[in-house]
Amino acid sequence: MPYLSLKPICVxxxxxxxxxxxxxxxxxxxxxxxxxxxxxxxxxxxDSQNVYFPVTQRVxxxxxxxxxxxxxxxxxxxxxxxxxxxxxxxxxYLPSSYDVLGSIAIVKVSDEVLPxxxxxxxxxxxxxxxxxxxxxxxxxxxxxxxxxxxxxxGEKNLETVHKEYGLVFKMDISKVFFSPRLAxxxxxxxxxxxxxxxxxxxxxxxxxxxxxxxxxRAPRIIYAIDSNPEAIRYLEENIELNKVKTVKPVxxxxxxxxxxxxxxxxxxxxxxxSANDFLLDAIRALKxxxxxxxxxxxxxxxxxxxxxxxxxxxxxxxxxxxxLARRKVKSYSPSLNFYAFDLSFL
Ligand SMILES: C[S@@+](CC[C@H](N)C(=O)[O-])C[C@H]1O[C@@H](n2cnc3c(N)ncnc32)[C@H](O)[C@@H]1O
Numbered sequence: 120m121p122y123l124s125l126k127p128i129c130v131x132x133x134x135x136x137x138x139x140x141x142x143x144x145x146x147x148x149x150x151x152x153x154x155x156x157x158x159x160x161x162x163x164x165x166d167s168q169n170v171y172f173p174v175t176q177r178v179x180x181x182x183x184x185x186x187x188x189x190x191x192x193x194x195x196x197x198x199x200x201x202x203x204x205x206x207x208x209x210x211x212y213l214p215s216s217y218d219v220l221g222s223i224a225i226v227k228v229s230d231e232v233l234p235x236x237x238x239x240x241x242x243x244x245x246x247x248x249x250x251x252x253x254x255x256x257x258x259x260x261x262x263x264x265x266x267x268x269x270x271x272x273g274e275k276n277l278e279t280v281h282k283e284y285g286l287v288f289k290m291d292i293s294k295v296f297f298s299p300r301l302a303x304x305x306x307x308x309x310x311x312x313x314x315x316x317x318x319x320x321x322x323x324x325x326x327x328x329x330x331x332x333x334x335x336r337a338p339r340i341i342y343a344i345d346s347n348p349e350a351i352r353y354l355e356e357n358i359e360l361n362k363v364k365t366v367k368p369v370x371x372x373x374x375x376x377x378x379x380x381x382x383x384x385x386x387x388x389x390x391x392x393s394a395n396d397f398l399l400d401a402i403r404a405l406k407x408x409x410x411x412x413x414x415x416x417x418x419x420x421x422x423x424x425x426x427x428x429x430x431x432x433x434x435x436x437x438x439x440x441x442x443l444a445r446r447k448v449k450s451y452s453p454s455l456n457f458y459a460f461d462l463s464f465l
Pocket of ligand 1 (some may be wrong): 262263264295296297298301321322323324325326327328344345346347350371372373374389390391
């Protein structure tokens with residue numbers, strides 16, 4: 120079956136419904152849900168005054184019950200693999216996951232199915248309503264941690280707006296780094312920030328850590344450093360889009376920039392391949408008792424050695440390092456993991 124014909128079809132049907140003024144709608148929705156009589160297969164309707172909740176039976180909640188037409192919610196096909204037209208012996212090579220940044224899906228494709236990348240892309244677009252562009256990740260990373268990407272299906276547009284925890288991040292995915300897989304980690308860090316803190320986001324990118332902290336906590340200031348001019352340009356736009364006031368973008372090398380800033384309560388170091396090289400600079404810029412969120416990609420067996428190295432570095436600076444928390448944020452490869460360390464330096 121050609122995959123593009125599998126887009127959802129809108130079916131309309133009549134149903135009983137409870138008619139509720141808009142301002143009263145939410146508690147009524149919850150009551151209908153708790154009674155188990157709200158029809159989940161039909162789309163709730165509204166007009167300028169009322170919301171129309173489709174229900175399975177008459178119910179007396181002191182609101183009128185009428186009969187109206189509703190659209191049926193058709194299940195979207197989520198697993199794109201059922202839509203790809205491929206010889207059976209190649210199916211095992213189909214990617215089992217991909218990243219979605221706003222309207223763009225980024226997929227890593229093995230050599231075996233690379234000649235079929237366009238079919239894979241079209242199937243992803245057919246399976247996922249929000250996706251209008253599919254790129255293959257060609258695996259090249261430059262100093263700004265940007266991915267090499269090639270559009271294989273859909274619109275040839277690499278700029279998108281990604282939503283995360285109610286925040287919006289605009290970016291060109293070929294010009295800046297952004298990982299949607301760090302969303303929970305960003306929330307974990309933001310939740311630790313106290314009121315009035317001075318924060319430095321040493322490798323800020325388009326601002327996901329900085330903007331989440333500014334939006335959800337009450338820091339005094341967040342210095343968001345990045346050496347990629349494109350990242351800073353989008354960061355400035357994202358500050359406006361999210362209406363945050365306390366993020367101050369700093370274009371430049373983190374080592375050179377941080378010495379010009381005031382001492383900070385908290386430093387975020389999301390440069391997991393080479394954050395080690397900047398740890399000493401960060402410790403020197405941190406107030407006594409401040410916290411560093413340090414990220415590193417490594418094998419599990421290396422953990423203790425790396426911790427001891429960091430402890431020794433602190434001692435050389437006359438500081439004492441305490442491990443507040445350690446997390447495995449995600450797998451990076453079969454043998455490597457992406458770890459987070461919350462470190463306090465007395
Ligand atoms: C892994 S990304 C993290 C971006 C962001 N924190 C996030 O979570 O999306 C690392 C960022 O560090 C920037 N970068 C790399 N080397 C740098 C340096 N020496 N000084 C400042 N920024 C640097 C890159 O441009 C990139 O935006």
